[in-house]
Amino acid sequence: xxxxxxxxxxxxxxxxxxxxxxxxxxNLVFGVVDVVWLCYAELVMVGMYAVWFLYTQAGWPLxxxxxxxxxxxxxxxxxxxxxxVRPLLASPPINQVLATGGVLFLLQGAMTLxxxxxxxxxxxDMPPMEVGEIFVSGTKLAAFCAALLGAxxxxxxxxxxxxxTAIRAIARDREVMPLMGVDPQxxxxxxxxxxxxxxxxxACLLVVQLDVHPFVGLSFGPITFMICxxxxxxNMLGGFLAAFLMGIIVSVGGFWGSTEFSYVVAFxxxxxxxxxxxxxxxAR
Amino acid sequence: MRYLxxxxxxxxxxxxxxxxxxxxxxxxxxxLTAVAGTGWAMxxxxxxxxxxxxxxxxxGAYAMALLWNMAGLTPWVxxxxxxxxxxxxxxxxxxxxxxxxxxxxxxxxxxxAAGEIVRILIxxxxxYTGGSLGMTPDRVPPEQGLLAMxxxxxxxxxxxxxAWGAGLLAWWLLxxxxxxxxxxxxxxxxxxxxxxGIRVTREKLRVTLISTALAxxxxxxxxxYRMYLNPESLAGLGISLQxxxxxxxxxxxxxxxxxxxxxxxxxxxxxxxxxxxxxFTGGAPFIYGILLVLFMIYLPRGIxxxxxxxxxxxxxxxxxxxxxx
Numbered sequence: 096x097x098x099x100x101x102x103x104x105x106x107x108x109x110x111x112x113x114x115x116x117x118x119x120x121x122n123l124v125f126g127v128v129d130v131v132w133l134c135y136a137e138l139v140m141v142g143m144y145a146v147w148f149l150y151t152q153a154g155w156p157l158x159x160x161x162x163x164x165x166x167x168x169x170x171x172x173x174x175x176x177x178x179x180v181r182p183l184l185a186s187p188p189i190n191q192v193l194a195t196g197g198v199l200f201l202l203q204g205a206m207t208l209x210x211x212x213x214x215x216x217x218x219x220d221m222p223p224m225e226v227g228e229i230f231v232s233g234t235k236l237a238a239f240c241a242a243l244l245g246a247x248x249x250x251x252x253x254x255x256x257x258x259x260t261a262i263r264a265i266a267r268d269r270e271v272m273p274l275m276g277v278d279p280q281x282x283x284x285x286x287x288x289x290x291x292x293x294x295x296x297x298a299c300l301l302v303v304q305l306d307v308h309p310f311v312g313l314s315f316g317p318i319t320f321m322i323c324x325x326x327x328x329x330n331m332l333g334g335f336l337a338a339f340l341m342g343i344i345v346s347v348g349g350f351w352g353s354t355e356f357s358y359v360v361a362f363x364x365x366x367x368x369x370x371x372x373x374x375x376x377x378a379r
Numbered sequence: 380m381r382y383l384x385x386x387x388x389x390x391x392x393x394x395x396x397x398x399x400x401x402x403x404x405x406x407x408x409x410x411l412t413a414v415a416g417t418g419w420a421m422x423x424x425x426x427x428x429x430x431x432x433x434x435x436x437x438x439g440a441y442a443m444a445l446l447w448n449m450a451g452l453t454p455w456v457x458x459x460x461x462x463x464x465x466x467x468x469x470x471x472x473x474x475x476x477x478x479x480x481x482x483x484x485x486x487x488x489x490x491x492a493a494g495e496i497v498r499i500l501i502x503x504x505x506x507y508t509g510g511s512l513g514m515t516p517d518r519v520p521p522e523q524g525l526l527a528m529x530x531x532x533x534x535x536x537x538x539x540x541x542a543w544g545a546g547l548l549a550w551w552l553l554x555x556x557x558x559x560x561x562x563x564x565x566x567x568x569x570x571x572x573x574x575x576g577i578r579v580t581r582e583k584l585r586v587t588l589i590s591t592a593l594a595x596x597x598x599x600x601x602x603x604y605r606m607y608l609n610p611e612s613l614a615g616l617g618i619s620l621q622x623x624x625x626x627x628x629x630x631x632x633x634x635x636x637x638x639x640x641x642x643x644x645x646x647x648x649x650x651x652x653x654x655x656x657x658x659f660t661g662g663a664p665f666i667y668g669i670l671l672v673l674f675m676i677y678l679p680r681g682i683x684x685x686x687x688x689x690x691x692x693x694x695x696x697x698x699x700x701x702x703x704x
Contacts, residue, residue, distance in 0.1 A: 131484055182676045188483060189428045193627060194675035196620050201668025207661025309661065313616055317495045324488045355503035362496045369489050370475045 102229040103350035104343060109231070111342025112239035113300050114315070118322040118334040119246060120293030124172075126266040126329030127286035130180050130191045134199035135294060136316025138175070141202055142168040142298025143307040147215050157219065165295040172291020176284060199312070206309040214306040238300035245296045246335060249289070253331075262286055266329065318345075318358070321365040327375025337376060341365075383551075387544050394533035403532040405649065407604055409641045410539035411597050416626040416637030417546040418593030421553065421586055423623070424631045426566035428487050431494030432622050435591045436598030437501055437614030438465040441508055443599045444516045444608055447527075449507070454516075454528040454603050462595045469591030470584055477580040477587075482569070491616060498615035513609030516602070528603055535604045542600055543638070546593050550634045553589065558582055594622070624671050630681025639683050 121135050132138070142164045149160035179198055183191045221233030253259035265272045265282050273279055305311060322341050326333030341361055348357030368376060394403065419432045442461035446452040452460070472493050475481075481489055501508050508514055519527045528538075553559050561582045564572040573579050602608045612618060621644065629640025647670075648663045655662060678684060 179672050179676075186675070186679065189426070189487070190675045190679050192428075192484070192487060193623065194672045196623070197668045197671025197675065199620065199668065200624075200664040200671065204661040204663065204665025204668055208665060212660065310617075317491055317616060320488050321492050324485060328484060353503060355499050358499050359496055359503065362492045362499070365492050366472075366489060366496075369481055369485060370479050373479050373481050373485060 098228040100347070100350060102231075103347045105229060105231060106235065107343030107346030108339060109235040109239040109342070110346055111339030112242035113235075113297070113304070114319060114322055114342055115335050115338035116242050116245055116293055116297040116300065117315070117319045118326065118338045119249060119331055120290040120297070121319060121323050122326070122329055122331050122334040123249075123262075123286055123293070124290040125323070126331065127262055128176070128180060128184075128283045129269070130183075130188070131195065131320075131328070132175065132290070133192055133195040133320075134175070134202060134312075135290075136312030136319060137199050137202040138168055138171055138291060138294040139298045139301060139315075140206065140307065140309070140312040141171060142295045143302040143305075143311065144206055144210060144215075146299060146302045147217055147307050150217060150219075151215075161299045164299055165292050168295030168298060169288045169291040172287045172289075172294065173284060175291070176287035180287070181280075181283075203309045203312070210309070212309060214308045216306045217302055219303050234303050238304065241296070241300055245293065249293065252289070258282075258285055318361065321362065325365055325368050325376050327378045330375060330377055333375055333377035340376075383544065383547055387540060390540055391537060394536050400532055403536050405645060407532060407535045407539045409638075409645045410536075410543045411601050411604070412622075412625060412641035412645060413638040414539075414542045414546045414600075415594050415597035415622050416629070416640055417543075417550060417634075418590045418597065419622045420626040420631035420637050421550060421593070422590040423626060425562040425586065426482075427583065427586070428623075429490040429590075430487050430616065430619050430623070431490035431492070431497075432591075432594045433614045433616070433619035434490075434494040434497035435465045435469060435594035436601070436618065436622075437497050437610065438468055439595030439598040440602035440608050440613050441501060441514075444514060444602055445507060447516050448514070453526055454599070455526075458528075458596070458599045458603075461599050462592050465595030465598075466588050466592040469587050473584055473587040474580070477583040480569070491619070494615055494619050498610050501610040501614055508608075508610070511610055513607055515607050518606070529606070535600070538600060539604075542596050545596070547634055549589050549593065553586070554634070558585060562586060621667075624667055626681075627679075628670065628674055628681055630683035630687075632680055633683040633687055636681050636683040640681065643682070 117135055117139060121132060124130065124132055124135075145164045145167045146160045149155040149163055150157055155163070175195070175198060179194050180191065183194055219234075221237060223230045223232050224236065225231075253263055261272070261277045261282055262285065264275070265277060265279055269279060272282075301315070305314070318341060322337045323334050325341070326335070326337035344361045344364055345357045348360040350357075352360075372378060393406070415432065415436060418435075419429065422429055439458075439461045442464050443454055443457040446457040446460065447454060472490070476486055476489060502510050505511075516529075519529060524530045561572065561577045564575075564577060565579050565582060569579055598613055602613065625640035625644045626637040627640065628643050629638065630636030644667070647666060651663045651666070674681065680687075
């Protein structure tokens with residue numbers, strides 16, 4: 096195989112790892128709370144600003160800025176649930192989506208007010224590594240590994256802890272679980288906090304690759320939603336696999352055309368997929 | 380509807396009073412935003428929530444501007460062509476969606492993807508569209524302005540008023556037709572509606588056609604009025620959500636709701652701009668966002684919704700509780 100194509104393929108897989116985290120978080124929240132957080136990419140954006148601010152402005156070491164980003168965004172997820180989603184739990188789904196769309200504007204506006212519209216860069220980079228015939232960006236590889244680690248931790252949490260079991264149960268049947276003694280409100284809160292933390296982790300991985308500005312969420316938000324829908328909303332494994340598929344399409348598509356066309360191809364692929372499998376690629 | 384004709388006549392007289400340009404400018408912007416919002420609400424109120432209506436503004440505007448710049452086709456012809464093209468795209472996207480029962484969240488996200496595709500395509504085809512820097516329709520000398528649809532603010536006031544009237548007329552015609560009842564039934568329960576003989580796909584396609592055509596009409600006139608097009612303000616998620624916000628804030632179940640919403644959104648933006656200048660960049664979306672959340676929690680039927688409920692409870696105290704749902 097052509098080594099450039101191979102490189103594009105590898106980059107696609109690495110990119111998929113980064114897409115996977117927000118897709119997992121979004122699916123977790125949707126699966127459990129049954130609400131689409133339209134502002135999910137904006138939570139990531141706030142996390143990116145948190146890392147940037149703590150590292151370049153407050154002078155914290157990078158690992159401490161990363162460590163602080165997770166609880167900050169997690170708290171934001173909790174607030175989002177308590178202030179916006181909880182009052183709307185009984186409303187039609189579309190009202191819920193629009194309210195979180197309002198939070199999207201709110202966060203973009205708030206960050207513009209505080210940090211202006213300048214592009215902020217962390218200025219951290221790792222040297223590329225040569226693996227066989229191809230070069231792999233060190234930053235991307237590190238981000239990929241961290242994303243896999245995050246996904247594995249999430250899986251272990253859902254699989255082996257009592258709360259995790261309750262989360263999976265409520266995602267499966269929200270009528271019966273309250274009868275089994277599970278308090279749905281508590282589970283919703285936990286899922287929102289974990290969903291927020293995943294956004295925080297995604298923010299740490301993205302901030303080293305992208306400059307942060309108030310509208311950066313619009314550059315990866317739409318594709319994250321498409322990944323979730325392709326995998327089947329609420330289907331964590333489906334979303335995880337779809338993330339890699341989308342990553343490869345974007346990366347290999349960019350190899351033959353411009354980056355923009357690669358996104359057009361990816362979005363077009365998404366639309367065709369939805370027509371072929373309206374409930375997602377991996378729907379049973 | 381009874382008030383529409385006198386209201387339009389009254390509004391048509393406004394430019395004759397020689398109001399300040401700024402007032403006319405606000406009026407044109409509000410009217411055109413209202414047309415886009417009215418178009419969106421025609422689908423939105425039947426549960427067909429689109430997050431990609433910006434795409435139709437963009438397709439319409441760019442088609443018109445490219446026909447003018449490259450083929451010299453006057454916007455008087457270009458606008459109908461561009462509107463037809465956008466409506467065709469809407470129907471081509473809608474048909475498989477409706478046929479294959481892509482509804483709810485899935486429909487919203489498919490339209491979101493479509494809107495993004497259009498935005499990225501406009502950006503990527505920068506040789507023709509100027510990419511993210513935007514494009515300007517070629518100007519003509521003032522004496523040919525009428526033919527090229529390039530005239531002063533008063534002219535656009537009348538055009539925008541006509542478009543607005545067309546939107547309300549479409550709303551009214553739809554409202555009193557069987558299609559409205561069919562669509563209401565579909566939005567309640569698609570399967571049940573199909574079982575009593577409603578042609579679900581056809582009804583949805585018809586309303587999609589009207590809705591996207593209105594959005595495209597608004598887009599073309601906005602572009603022609605500003606004499607400037609760029610992908611961010613005419614396609615993509617940002618503008619799509621703004622259209623939705625306007626329609627929701629005003630109230631998407633009443634014909635004048637989206638217009639009230641347009642007055643609120645444009646008014647808010649202007650007040651903030653005048654009060655705080657550029658110091659407060661980001662203030663408008665910040666306040667929009669809070670309002671949108673509050674509207675969804677406390678006033679899901681929008682501002683016109685309250686007025687309607689008051690009037691209904693005053694005139695018909697024994698009205699069906701279902702009507703208030």
